[in-house]
Amino acid sequence: MKIVVTVKQVPDPNTPQALEADHTIARDRDVVLDPGDECGVEIGLQLKEAHGGEVVLVSMGPERARDAIRKGLSMGADRAIHITDPALAGADALLTARALAAAIGPESPDLVICATESYDGSTGMVPPMLAELLGLPQLTFAKRVEVADGRVTVHRQTEDGYQVVEAEAPALVTVTAAIAEPRYASLRGIMAARSKEIKTLGLADLGVEVGQPAETIEGVVDAESRTQGEIVEDDGSIGVEKIMSVLQAARVL
Amino acid sequence: MAKIWVYAELNQGRLMPIGLELLARARQLGEVEAVALGPGAREAAATLGRHGAKRVLLNEDAAFGDYVAEPATDCLAALLRSESPELILFGFTTDSREVAGRLAARLGIGLISNAMDVTVADGGIVARVPYFGGAKVATYRANARPAIVLVRPRSFEPTEVGGEAEVVEVDAAVGEGSRRARIVERRVEAGEKVKLEDAEVVVSGGRGLGGPENFRLVEELAEALGGAAGASRAIVDAGWVPYALQVGQTGKTVRPNVYIAAGISGAMQHTVGMKGAKVIVAINKDPEAPILKMADLGVVGDALKILPKLTEAVRARKGG
Numbered sequence: 094m095k096i097v098v099t100v101k102q103v104p105d106p107n108t109p110q111a112l113e114a115d116h117t118i119a120r121d122r123d124v125v126l127d128p129g130d131e132c133g134v135e136i137g138l139q140l141k142e143a144h145g146g147e148v149v150l151v152s153m154g155p156e157r158a159r160d161a162i163r164k165g166l167s168m169g170a171d172r173a174i175h176i177t178d179p180a181l182a183g184a185d186a187l188l189t190a191r192a193l194a195a196a197i198g199p200e201s202p203d204l205v206i207c208a209t210e211s212y213d214g215s216t217g218m219v220p221p222m223l224a225e226l227l228g229l230p231q232l233t234f235a236k237r238v239e240v241a242d243g244r245v246t247v248h249r250q251t252e253d254g255y256q257v258v259e260a261e262a263p264a265l266v267t268v269t270a271a272i273a274e275p276r277y278a279s280l281r282g283i284m285a286a287r288s289k290e291i292k293t294l295g296l297a298d299l300g301v302e303v304g305q306p307a308e309t310i311e312g313v314v315d316a317e318s319r320t321q322g323e324i325v326e327d328d329g330s331i332g333v334e335k336i337m338s339v340l341q342a343a344r345v346l
Numbered sequence: 347m348a349k350i351w352v353y354a355e356l357n358q359g360r361l362m363p364i365g366l367e368l369l370a371r372a373r374q375l376g377e378v379e380a381v382a383l384g385p386g387a388r389e390a391a392a393t394l395g396r397h398g399a400k401r402v403l404l405n406e407d408a409a410f411g412d413y414v415a416e417p418a419t420d421c422l423a424a425l426l427r428s429e430s431p432e433l434i435l436f437g438f439t440t441d442s443r444e445v446a447g448r449l450a451a452r453l454g455i456g457l458i459s460n461a462m463d464v465t466v467a468d469g470g471i472v473a474r475v476p477y478f479g480g481a482k483v484a485t486y487r488a489n490a491r492p493a494i495v496l497v498r499p500r501s502f503e504p505t506e507v508g509g510e511a512e513v514v515e516v517d518a519a520v521g522e523g524s525r526r527a528r529i530v531e532r533r534v535e536a537g538e539k540v541k542l543e544d545a546e547v548v549v550s551g552g553r554g555l556g557g558p559e560n561f562r563l564v565e566e567l568a569e570a571l572g573g574a575a576g577a578s579r580a581i582v583d584a585g586w587v588p589y590a591l592q593v594g595q596t597g598k599t600v601r602p603n604v605y606i607a608a609g610i611s612g613a614m615q616h617t618v619g620m621k622g623a624k625v626i627v628a629i630n631k632d633p634e635a636p637i638l639k640m641a642d643l644g645v646v647g648d649a650l651k652i653l654p655k656l657t658e659a660v661r662a663r664k665g666g
Binding site: 186223232307321336337 | 414415416419438440443444445446447448450451452454455456457458459460472473476477478480481482483484485486487488489490496526527528529530531532533534535546547571572573582583584585589590596603604606621624625626627629633638639640641642643644645646647648651652655656659660663664
């Protein structure tokens with residue numbers, strides 16, 4: 094079974110964000126492999142271990158996204174494709190999906206695994222677009238994935254429980270972080286990753302042209318922020334007292 | 347007047363509230379038509395009409411409810427060959443975003459997701475979208491026609507205006523090859539006692555609780571207050587509590603009278619889902635936690651010590 098896992102490098106969720114004076118997002122933050130993608134790599138590796146085959150990582154991002162790719166390779170993925178091109182800076186969801194589809198299509202995978210959403214954008218728009226462009230059914234929000242006799246079955250998380258959803262492979266699956274605890278890269282894995290192939294492709298290699306972006310930014314303003322209220326340092330009783338008087342005033346007691 | 351479509355999501359025959367929320371905004375912007383696909387669409391049409399839809403394009407084919415995203419994409423794409431709305435509004439919900447994503451890719455046009463508002467300005471479609479961790483709001487002008495905009499749930503209040511929609515039965519147009527991702531079973535897990543979205547009081551917990559065993563402190567306070575328990579994405583991801591409890595960008599949006607955040611730092615992912623609360627109380631050990639900057643009352647202290655005492659005090663007050 095050939096499994097493609099999409100991976101992305103994101104700003105480290107554990108370090109605070111910063112804005113430059115011109116309102117653009119500061120780029121000097123630490124970057125890591127998206128924690129959601131680590132779960133995607135993990136489930137890809139588990140499926141390979143159960144059914145044999147190959148796990149191929151596909152990532153789009155600047156040169157330094159390589160570190161995130163290496164992380165996935167050291168977890169155990171077999172090889173990677175890195176889409177990088179200056180024209181992709183600031184790409185919207187559709188352009189991202191088109192570039193990914195152009196790289197993934199020729200691989201003819203049985204399964205494409207994506208995180209349900211990225212940690213930085215959190216909009217989850219790329220996977221359904223990618224499924225459409227690849228002509229695949231989408232099995233989304235999976236907290237469990239099984240493959241048997243060419244059928245892919247997932248437990249799709251819903252508001253009040255889950256749905257059992259199935260389709261014939263090939264299919265695209267999006268996974269939630271609840272699906273599996275990602276493994277740590279072993280020292281051997283880290284060493285082995287150094288010699289694994291990372292193929293680099295630009296837009297010209299993929300035959301993708303940058304189209305019209307979805308939107309034009311007309312302006313950025315401060316959000317209506319709530320004003321900071323009272324701050325108290327708890328001394329063992331003042332916290333509870335203050336909260337009780339707030340609850341009283343709000344008439345919820 | 348601009349022609350606007352509202353995708354009225356149905357779930358197991360029921361009209362989801364998001365469709366009515368979108369209508370409340372859409373009818374201020376132009377001539378509104380709703381698209382309702384799946385069993386229950388005909389019944390939903392009357393409600394959609396009362397909320398301002400002039401026409402309801404519908405089809406009750408079971409495929410719309412049985413298969414994920416593709417049948418609805420086929421139907422919308424087929425309709426767009428003869429109809430040309432300027433704007434198609436979807437909810438930023440799990441089901442709708444999958445249809446919208448496929449549709450945009452099929453049409454080869456972009457979309458704007460996670461919008462908090464949408465308007466018609468200077469003959470174009472303009473959406474307001476949280477930016478940079480929700481600290482900023484960006485104004486986006488849609489470049490594509492139709493513009494596809496996904497709006498966050500609970501951005502608008504559903505309002506009945508009376509009226510009756512013209513009902514138009516449209517061709518399902520579902521391709522045979524689109525009956526693929528089939529929903530074969532639906533399981534409901536232990537339901538919440540008070541619905542999170544409707545609760546007057548929400549008590550949410552985050553990583554600051556230290557471990558899953560301490561989440562009961564949040565539940566006990568919520569119960570004492572007759573409210574509901576919620577959670578940050580961090581502890582849902584960590585598997586402490588089910589996804590149904592997640593408050594935030596991809597979880598639930600809540601607007602209770604009182605929101606108590608215990609051990610939650612206040613990442614944008616979380617705060618966009620709760621900043622509409624009337625009163626916010628935050629308990630956090632870290633005096634620098636961003637949640638304290640948006641709270642009406644911020645208590646710098648240990649949630650594990652404060653929560654049980656608070657529950658006891660609430661119980662004593664309510665009992666006495």
